[in-house]
Amino acid sequence: MRRHIVHGGLGLIGLLGLLLLWWLGVRLFGEAGGLAERFSPEATLASLVELLGQGEVYGHAWVSLKRILVGLLLALLIGVPLGLLVGSYRRLEAATTPAFQFLRMISPLSWMPVVVMLMGVGDQPIYFLLAFAALWPILLNTAAGVRQLDPRWLQLSRSLSATRWETLRKIILPGVIGHVLTGVRLAIGILWIVLVPCEMLGVSEGLGYFILDTRDRLAYSELMAMVLLIGVLGFMLDAVARGIHRRWVHA
């Protein structure tokens, strides 16, 4: 408990340090009364409070979160079963690993023009790109989870005359959930990074769109407020995933 408080306190000091650097950066490198002042923490926080007072930003945040969730869900639906298969059969793993590593290393954003050409603008290409980005950490972690299953659990299920389906449902799936959740945490980090540029692409809603909108309106303090908000939301998403992970492993 004490350790938790100390760690939390240190983390808070780190965040405050970041705020201080931001403030110092604007002070030292910006001209007084110039453009830089509109990027300062004071102006940003004032804009953030103002934005949160209005309704519009909630709509954009909700749309972005929905896209994240849909992308994540699609990646889970494809990645977990594929990961289970790849983790179960050594040969399949040998056959697929180079291909997966190859695809994984291509930035999802570089598919953007292709996807837009094929699917048009709108939510669809965004879902596709997000799912594609989130797929790899989930798939690879699930496969690693299967390989690391405790052989004693499998022996137990055999000794209880479990059917294959029962072994899958009662031992393998719960046994890999810890790994899947690790994959989800990594995926959320990537999703959040990919989302914003995706939303700068011909859509009229979402946090990425809103950033472009603030730029076009020359509302720079609002732009910084959005940057801050994106950071806070990502932090919260990760905290939720971490919380679920902790609850599951009962550590």
Add this chain to the structure above:
Amino acid sequence: MSAEVLEARQISLGYARQGGWQQVLEHFDLKLAAGEVVSILGPSGVGKSSLLRVLAGLQTARAGSVMLHGEALNGPHPRLAVAFQDPSLLPWLSLEKNVAFGLDFARQPRLPAAERKARVDHAIDAVGLADARQRYPAQLSGGMAQRTALARCLARQPEVLLLDEPFGALDEVTRADMQQLLLQLIETHGTAAVLITHDIDEALLLSDRVLLLGGHPAHTLGQWHIDLPQPRAQRIEELGALRVEILKTLRRASRPADPGSTPTSLSLSSETVHVHG
């Protein structure tokens, strides 16, 4: 139909070694009567754990057969329950759910939900863990975890309990408690049991019959019936003579053919034997 619950005939075990076959155990026979407790005693390396896995239908032997009520055993059977060296609890399930694990599997006898719950409650009470039923394995001590594993076996009300050195990792005091608990449970439920152990005193304290394995390849060196009533913990001196005899038999068998060579790792020296006070 034979009188034996479980019968093993001419079991032999071994493993493939470069270009050949290494025989570990041969000509093993066992007839286990209902309610009987048999210990299979022997030094490490004689294939005791593999033998238990064969008796449990988890592994096939190189040769020989296992019969349950006169019918060949071709795989794990709902009437057999196995307690492994390690409690093998599932970390994502509470103690209660670990005990209930497997009761609703398709190949297990169908039980109404109420009956299932009653069995789980009873098994948890029997091992004295009623207060810990909502805890998770990470929050249990070694002894509690092993009790949970035993409760999981009991909840299935097996005819035969197969125990693979289940108390090996426990401290002396906890182990003595668990041995008493096991005896009580076997007594109340009339379960037959095969206990794999390398601890002579554990075998002498718990079983109606001791089978000693040894030699190269290992085979049954001898068999002793123990008629002393339970509890035997205070009567260890009466078992002393038997203990000496078992040790002598084992030494004779593991004595190297060439008197000049050093003793092999299979010999059970008196230092490795636990003596209870």
